Amino acid sequence: MNLQERLISRFLRYAAISTQSKPESRTVPSTPGQWDLAHLLMKDLAELGVTDISIDDHAVVIGRLQARLPEGHAPVPVVGWVAHMDTVDVSMSPDIHPVIIRNYQGGDICQNQEKQLYMSVEDHPELIKYIGQDIIVSDGTSVLGADNKAAIANLMVALEVLAENPDIPHGEIYICFVPDEEIGLCGAKSMDIRRFPVDFAYTIDCCEQGELVYQTFNAARAFVNITGVTAHPMSSKNHTVNPILIATDFINLLDRGETPEHTEKTEGYIWVTGIEGNQLTTVLKLQIRDHDRKKFLAKKEYLKACTEMMKLRHPKAVLSLDIQDDYSNIKDAITPENSICVDYLFQAMESLGIEVKDIAMRGGTDGSYLSTKGIPTPNYFTGAHNFHSRYEFMPMGAVENSCKTTLKLIELIANG
Numbered sequence: 001m002n003l004q005e006r007l008i009s010r011f012l013r014y015a016a017i018s019t020q021s022k023p024e025s026r027t028v029p030s031t032p033g034q035w036d037l038a039h040l041l042m043k044d045l046a047e048l049g050v051t052d053i054s055i056d057d058h059a060v061v062i063g064r065l066q067a068r069l070p071e072g073h074a075p076v077p078v079v080g081w082v083a084h085m086d087t088v089d090v091s092m093s094p095d096i097h098p099v100i101i102r103n104y105q106g107g108d109i110c111q112n113q114e115k116q117l118y119m120s121v122e123d124h125p126e127l128i129k130y131i132g133q134d135i136i137v138s139d140g141t142s143v144l145g146a147d148n149k150a151a152i153a154n155l156m157v158a159l160e161v162l163a164e165n166p167d168i169p170h171g172e173i174y175i176c177f178v179p180d181e182e183i184g185l186c187g188a189k190s191m192d193i194r195r196f197p198v199d200f201a202y203t204i205d206c207c208e209q210g211e212l213v214y215q216t217f218n219a220a221r222a223f224v225n226i227t228g229v230t231a232h233p234m235s236s237k238n239h240t241v242n243p244i245l246i247a248t249d250f251i252n253l254l255d256r257g258e259t260p261e262h263t264e265k266t267e268g269y270i271w272v273t274g275i276e277g278n279q280l281t282t283v284l285k286l287q288i289r290d291h292d293r294k295k296f297l298a299k300k301e302y303l304k305a306c307t308e309m310m311k312l313r314h315p316k317a318v319l320s321l322d323i324q325d326d327y328s329n330i331k332d333a334i335t336p337e338n339s340i341c342v343d344y345l346f347q348a349m350e351s352l353g354i355e356v357k358d359i360a361m362r363g364g365t366d367g368s369y370l371s372t373k374g375i376p377t378p379n380y381f382t383g384a385h386n387f388h389s390r391y392e393f394m395p396m397g398a399v400e401n402s403c404k405t406t407l408k409l410i411e412l413i414a415n416g
């Protein structure tokens, strides 16, 4: 089987197990399907020569491929790869039924004859780039889950190639599969980092061919807890304090130019994501995002100042601010000593003739969390498009190039 057919067959194998994560769940993993996939992946890793395979209470699977270097070869970095097992819940079916379009010849793609669901070239002109390639789409009732099963397939096929070609040297490699990335990087956060003793790692969790990400947001959540004073309206005058109105006053202190809808590239924002409560207690939920660490910290300070101001303005109310860090900009974890992990990515793509698209991502990856734990973890393309939508699709030429990038990284790292 050629590389593309291997990738298709691996992808179909993993897509067949429903692993949609559920944000409302209180367990990690959030859904039982992720356990099923984890166990299948453990079995597959073992068949591919990976040893020391273990799974923890949160279904985080880790395995190690022993180095295979010529006698007397200088030591090379220990490298990890991380992929997530869950697919995103965007209010569509958790079950995924991929449709393979062989040798795409242009024109609209019919995803689902029965339900008359199409992907049109008008809405998705990027399709034209892939004329002549095999393309995988969903049947229109779900996402495709190339995010991140294309990465799982990619890693398994790379391991297959290494297993079948004993002449290819490689350093020590760790493979890690985590659950629940889509619901706040919960899987990576639950992982015992001592199980993953690598010098640096990679995720394969962005889209189009060539995309390379080592700049992500710094991210935190903030909760403004407000308790007011309530009474029957007949005796309210000069007495009650309405926490819902305090929450709206708080929102009015925020810069309307620094919202997701008014920012782009590396500009940060404070996003009002919820206001829940009643006339006695209210919680205002906010998300803080900034690529720049100083500006990120300044946003936190501003929320503290707003809280203090609201306390002064409403002395009878009780306010508290709770800020929880979520993840950090990978770039802040890149130092002159470890920047080689990014250099390898540029080299790998350039030597394969892949045009690099260095992107400052307006989001985070598992790597954004791992980087805060001292493991610099840049991210590169799966080759797929339109993550988190029913129009997610995998052009197999690009997906193959992603797998070749993995193999090239392994080669470059082995060469030291």
Ligand SMILES: [Zn+2]
Pocket: 084, 147, 148, 181, 205
């Ligand atoms: Zn993903």
